[in-house]
Amino acid sequence: MKPTIALVGRPNVGKSTLFNRLTRSRDAIVADFPGLTRDRHYGHGRLGYKPFLVVDTGGFEPLIKEGILHEMARQTEQAIAEADAIIFVVDGRGGLTPQDKEIANKLRRLERPVFVAVNKTEGMNQGMVSAEFHELGLGDPHPISASHGEGVRNLVDMALASFPEPEEEEERPDVLKVAIAGRPNVGKSTLINALIGEERVIAFDMPGTTRDAIYVDFERNGKKYSLIDTAGLRKKGKVFEAIEKFSVVKTLQSIEDAHVVILMLDAQQDISDQDAHVADFVVQSGRALVVAVNKWDGLDHYTKEQVRGTIERKLKFLEFAKVHFISAKENIGLDNLFKSVNGAYAAAMAKLPTPKLTRVLIDAVARQAPPRHGAFRPKMRYAHQGGSNPPIIVIHGNALEHIPNSYQRYLENIFRHVFKLDGTPLRIQFNTSHNPYADKD
Numbered sequence: 001m002k003p004t005i006a007l008v009g010r011p012n013v014g015k016s017t018l019f020n021r022l023t024r025s026r027d028a029i030v031a032d033f034p035g036l037t038r039d040r041h042y043g044h045g046r047l048g049y050k051p052f053l054v055v056d057t058g059g060f061e062p063l064i065k066e067g068i069l070h071e072m073a074r075q076t077e078q079a080i081a082e083a084d085a086i087i088f089v090v091d092g093r094g095g096l097t098p099q100d101k102e103i104a105n106k107l108r109r110l111e112r113p114v115f116v117a118v119n120k121t122e123g124m125n126q127g128m129v130s131a132e133f134h135e136l137g138l139g140d141p142h143p144i145s146a147s148h149g150e151g152v153r154n155l156v157d158m159a160l161a162s163f164p165e166p167e168e169e170e171e172r173p174d175v176l177k178v179a180i181a182g183r184p185n186v187g188k189s190t191l192i193n194a195l196i197g198e199e200r201v202i203a204f205d206m207p208g209t210t211r212d213a214i215y216v217d218f219e220r221n222g223k224k225y226s227l228i229d230t231a232g233l234r235k236k237g238k239v240f241e242a243i244e245k246f247s248v249v250k251t252l253q254s255i256e257d258a259h260v261v262i263l264m265l266d267a268q269q270d271i272s273d274q275d276a277h278v279a280d281f282v283v284q285s286g287r288a289l290v291v292a293v294n295k296w297d298g299l300d301h302y303t304k305e306q307v308r309g310t311i312e313r314k315l316k317f318l319e320f321a322k323v324h325f326i327s328a329k330e331n332i333g334l335d336n337l338f339k340s341v342n343g344a345y346a347a348a349m350a351k352l353p354t355p356k357l358t359r360v361l362i363d364a365v366a367r368q369a370p371p372r373h374g375a376f377r378p379k380m381r382y383a384h385q386g387g388s389n390p391p392i393i394v395i396h397g398n399a400l401e402h403i404p405n406s407y408q409r410y411l412e413n414i415f416r417h418v419f420k421l422d423g424t425p426l427r428i429q430f431n432t433s434h435n436p437y438a439d440k441d
Contacts (some may be wrong), residue, residue, distance in 0.1 A: 003163040004053040004251060005045065005156075006083035010099040011058075013091040014119040019056035020148035022047050022156065042252060042281060047153060050160045053252060055079045077377055080107075086114040088136075092121040092129040092143065096136075104136040111185035112168045115159050116141040122148050157241040166215070175217070176345055179287075180252045187294040191264065191328035192216055192227050220338060252253030258346050259389070260288040260423075262337070263318075267295045267307050267325070271314045279318055286390035288344035288424040289321040292337055297327040313405055320416065323422055344423025348366045348389045352419055357383040357393060364414045380432075390425040400430035 007015040023043035057079045080086060088107055090100050118141045119131045121300075126143035133141040142158070144151035180188045194284035196218040216227045255261050261282045265275060282289050293307065302326075311323060322340040326333035331427045361383045370378045378399040386392035393415060412426050 002045075002051050002053050002256070003084040003160060004055060004082060005085050005087055005159055006055045006057060006059050006079040007087050007089055008080060008103065010091075010097065010103065010340035013089045013094075014146045015089050016056055016085070018089060018117070018119065019043065019054060020151070021146050021149060021152055022054045032081075034223055042277070044175045044284070045156070047156050050163065050165060051065075052156075055083060071382070080110070083112065084163065085112060086110065087117050087155065087159060088114055088138065089117045089119050089146075090136075090141075092118040092124065096132045100133075100136065104138055108137060113159065113162065114138050115155060116145045117146075117155055119146050120391060121145055122150055149185075175224045175226050176260065176341070177226045177228060177258045179251075179258035179261045180264060180403055181255060181261055181282070183250050183272065183274055186264045186266040186269075187328045188229055188264055191262075191292070191294070191326075191334075192229050194328050194331050194334060195220065195227065205415075223342070228258055251278060255287055256285055259348070260290065260341050262322075263289060263291050263343065265291065265293045265311070267293050267299060267304075271310055276314060281317055283317065283425050286425050286427070288348040288389070289318065290337065290340045290344055291315070291318060291321050291323040292422060293323065293325045294328050296325040297330050297332060320421070320425065332428075340423060347419075347421045347425040348391065350388070350391055350419060350421060352385040352391060352393065352415075353386040354382070355436060356418075357385065357415075358422060360415060360418050361395065361411070364411060368407075368410065370403055370407045373399060378402050386429060387427075390427055391421060392427040392429060394429045395433055396433065398433055400432045403430055 009015055019041065022045050024046045025043060041056040043054050043056075045054045049314055058390055072193055086107060088103065090096070116133055116136060116138050118126075118133055121129050122145035123145040130141040130143045140429055142151060142155050144155055146152065180191060182188055196216060218227065224387075236237065263275070263282065265271060279289075291311070293311070296304070299307070322344070324333050324337045324340060326337055328334075359385040365380055370380070376399055378397065380395050380397040382397075382402065383393055383395045395411075408428055411428055415421065415428075416426055
């Protein structure tokens with residue numbers, strides 16, 4: 001399992017900027033005013049030698065006991081409870097504040113490493129700027145510039161130094177690993193019990209009964225599976241009591257360990273931002289996906305149509321995934337659900353012959369050419385498969401860096417239709433040929 005680093009600190013100290021630096025993305029919104037991040041944001045760490053997960057949190061205001069700032073503090077406490085290491089971000093230009101001291105008082109009680117990152121120190125005497133933060137009692141402060149990248153790599157290397165390289169588990173090629181992900185109380189454990197025909201997993205009508213990821217081996221229609229029941233609850237920590245929230249980190253780790261993910265939704269509850277966040281992580285991880293809308297039995301026709309419309313609107317980016325309306329409790333719809341699981345895995349592992357890929361590409365361009373960029377039009381010559389799970393299609397040609405996203409989606413739809421790639425994300429990479437005469441007079 002990948003280690004998890006949580007970024008904490010008061011508002012407007014640069015946590016989201018550091019998150020973007022660590023993930024090499026623009027996933028966290030960044031602007032020069034406080035309180036922009038109100039929820040936890042999760043990403044793949046792509047800096048340093050070891051892979052990791054990173055959590056961006058809202059501004060931590062531990063002394064405020066009500067309102068949105070209190071809710072943000074609860075989100076931060078949950079991220080801290082789930083993390084393996086903490087980076088406490090402070091503002092080198094703003095100096096040490098009473099808020100920083102209050103946060104440090106909480107972090108000092110942790111039984112996990114905490115690293116103080118003194119941000120915004122570019123162009124300053126870093127030793128002098130960092131000196132006052134020794135008062136926090138959390139070890140040597142580390143001057144960095146999240147916006148410029150100064151000192152960030154060393155900080156990450158130190159944060160990950162105590163974690164070993166992730167061990168490669170022995171892969172069982174005949175066993176299909178299926179992670180069942182979703183919010184607490186959507187019926188994940190009930191689904192597993194229905195599939196295996198026994199009470200192997202505790203299932204109560206209350207959220208948070210699953211305390212860690214559970215692997216359950218079973219066989220269905222002659223095929224072997226390992227079901228991963230993802231955690232709905234983190235064990236209570238010694239620091240922040242009664243934090244019984246959705247353990248997103250455990251879910252994300254289980255998603256990465258799976259071949260296929262069943263995203264469970266509750267037909268009797270609205271689709272939340274948390275559902276969309278987990279679904280987006282599945283897509284970004286490249287995992288095959290099937291959506292199971294549970295508790296479908298007993299709903300009237302009007303409610304069912306409302307649920308269908310909500311799914312189409314809020315999870316539009318999951319158009320590639322099959323959606324099944326099931327009842328885990330009544331064992332309704334499970335056969336078709338697993339047909340789609342098998343189909344999604346087959347699509348994720350599909351072999352795409354180069355001649356056929358190139359023919360499909362040429363036909364797609366003939367039907368609709370890419371838009372011109374200035375006086376020139378990007379020219380695509382041939383395509384080949386660059387990887388599986390998810391399928392990666394590499395397209396070679398000239399000026400392909402000017403292909404717009406809309407045309408890339410057009411190509412994705414064409415390839416998906418021709419090769420029947422339902423249930424899996426699809427990646428397209430453009431490889432522009434270098435002109436050997438470009439640098440010559």
